[in-house]
Amino acid sequence: MPTLTFAVLAGDYIGPEVMEEALRVLSHVAGQENLTLAPTRADVGGAGIDNHGKALPDSTLRTCEAGDAILFGSVGGPKWEKLPPAEQPERAALLPLRKHFTLFANIRPGLLYPELTDASPLKASRIPNGIDIVCIRELTGGLYFGKPKETTTLPDGDVQAVDTMVYKRSEIERITATAITAARSRKNRLCSVDKANVLETSVLWRRTVAEYVARHAPDIALTHMYVDNAAMQLARDPNQFDVFVTENMFGDILSDEMAVICGSLGMLSSASLGARKNSLGLPFGLYEPAGGTAPDIAGKGVANPCAQILSAALMLRYSFGMEKSAARIEAAVRKAVTGGTRTGDIAFGGKAVGTRAMADAVIANL
Numbered sequence: 001m002p003t004l005t006f007a008v009l010a011g012d013y014i015g016p017e018v019m020e021e022a023l024r025v026l027s028h029v030a031g032q033e034n035l036t037l038a039p040t041r042a043d044v045g046g047a048g049i050d051n052h053g054k055a056l057p058d059s060t061l062r063t064c065e066a067g068d069a070i071l072f073g074s075v076g077g078p079k080w081e082k083l084p085p086a087e088q089p090e091r092a093a094l095l096p097l098r099k100h101f102t103l104f105a106n107i108r109p110g111l112l113y114p115e116l117t118d119a120s121p122l123k124a125s126r127i128p129n130g131i132d133i134v135c136i137r138e139l140t141g142g143l144y145f146g147k148p149k150e151t152t153t154l155p156d157g158d159v160q161a162v163d164t165m166v167y168k169r170s171e172i173e174r175i176t177a178t179a180i181t182a183a184r185s186r187k188n189r190l191c192s193v194d195k196a197n198v199l200e201t202s203v204l205w206r207r208t209v210a211e212y213v214a215r216h217a218p219d220i221a222l223t224h225m226y227v228d229n230a231a232m233q234l235a236r237d238p239n240q241f242d243v244f245v246t247e248n249m250f251g252d253i254l255s256d257e258m259a260v261i262c263g264s265l266g267m268l269s270s271a272s273l274g275a276r277k278n279s280l281g282l283p284f285g286l287y288e289p290a291g292g293t294a295p296d297i298a299g300k301g302v303a304n305p306c307a308q309i310l311s312a313a314l315m316l317r318y319s320f321g322m323e324k325s326a327a328r329i330e331a332a333v334r335k336a337v338t339g340g341t342r343t344g345d346i347a348f349g350g351k352a353v354g355t356r357a358m359a360d361a362v363i364a365n366l
């Protein structure tokens with residue numbers, strides 16, 4: 001009987017609420033498919049600060065190290081926002097986790113079912129078949145990690161802050177390889193997004209992606225687009241993209257734009273894959289919903305658990321190699337939502353169910 005060993009870092013506010021439901025769905029699948037689940041829970045984010053004095057406690061890191069994947073909720077919220085920036089839950093937990101496990105590839109499906117087009121701010125006539133695209137964001141390089149990163153007072157008393165955008169060819173090549181795999185699993189189309197008209201890092205990015213694809217994936221139809229244009233094109237006609245790949249900060253912004261045009265954050269999952277292989281020889285990964293801790297609705301039992309459930313499905317796919325089980329969960333979510341069971345964020349004023357009932361509907365469809 002295969003055993004799935006993974007860390008469960010639920011985090012704060014709605015994090016634990018939606019995580020509970022994702023674990024229920026996984027247990028159900030495990031029961032049906034004769035699998036043993038071995039999840040180990042650990043505190044992270046605000047819970048880490050409250051219970052252990054820091055957002056990513058050493059014991060939590062050890063729990064992550066011991067598993068084959070991390071199922072992550074979300075961290076942060078008003079309770080901790082007065083802490084210094086470097087101690088904020090997101091910055092002090094997620095960024096070090098990404099760095100520690102070299103989680104360099106963030107895969108975000110931008111999926112909007114045709115039945116939910118009303119959830120998108122785009123006109124339904126522009127997305128008659130919904131949205132189905134994938135954003136691949138480089139996650140460990142660029143402006144968020146480059147040094148120097150500091151604020152100094154200048155001799156004349158003025159204050160100056162510096163962030164550094166830096167990329168190595170090897171970093172660009174490995175994210176390109178991930179993007180090629182994603183493109184090959186879909187329509188063999190890849191758009192690389194950069195700002196090569198202004199930034200040195202983007203000039204290297206564009207050249208490296210072009211050379212790597214020409215050398216390793218001549219079957220891929222590769223295009224390039226400037227990031228400002230990409231932001232416009234996403235809002236104008238998102239399905240013109242199939243898979244797009246971009247550097248860290250551009251990906252941060254474009255993936256959030258993608259989340260908005262896809263309707264609710266409550267539906268969007270993500271996978272962050274690392275350079276390291278797990279005990280099964282598959283990528284160690286961190287799987288989390290696209291949204292945050294939603295303090296505005298926390299504790300009310302109304303959060304949409306689908307993003308967390310779909311993140312669990314991605315974990316099965318990428319870190320456990322269980323494509324069939326992953327697809328089964330995705331189909332069950334789709335059937336539940338398109339069948340009319342919806343939490344408030346996607347109910348458009350119609351009848352809304354709570355977090356648990358939403359997960360019950362998914363389980364019923366499995």
Ligand code: NAD
Nearest residue numbers: 074075076077090265266291292293294296297303304345
């Ligand atoms: P948010 O994503 O938490 O919420 C934005 C809006 O989306 C809110 O109206 C919220 O109710 C809604 N929403 C989000 N997830 C939902 C779900 N599952 N079901 C229904 N509605 C949902 O963004 P925010 O309000 O800007 O951030 C709140 C906190 O979360 C902040 O402390 C922020 O730093 C943190 N955050 C954490 C992560 C992470 O852990 N990866 C990501 C983003 C934000």
